[in-house]
Amino acid sequence: MWRDLLLVYGAYVLTAGSPGPSTMGIMGVAMRDGRRPAAAMAAGVVTTSFAWGLIAAMGLATLIVRYAQALVLLKIAGGAYLLWHAFKSAQSAMRSDTGSVPVAAGEARFASVRS
Structure with a gap:
């Protein structure tokens, strides 16, 4: 075993x-x-x-298969969770943040050296 x-x-x-x-x-x-x-x-x-x-x-996955109703509920909850992420992703894509691009601390240090 x-x-x-x-x-x-x-x-x-x-x-x-x-x-x-x-x-x-x-x-x-x-x-x-x-x-x-x-x-x-x-x-x-x-x-x-x-x-x-x-x-x-x-x-233990066989227990989930044995109780089909629990598996259906799990699938519905997972689908709703993915839809929520899709909504948040679309909302983020629609936002126009082109004016404020954050600069990492290391890049700021090298930017002054390059200038």
């Missing part, structure tokens, strides 16, 4: 370590907000990913 569990979790670790949408999200937060918010997002992604991998490896 432990060998099977180790095999499943090993496959999960390999797939979770490959770059994907969460990596792009972390990079976007890092470029927009800096290192500390990106590190917080990365910690959240890793924690949640670890939890889902553990749930799947332990077979």
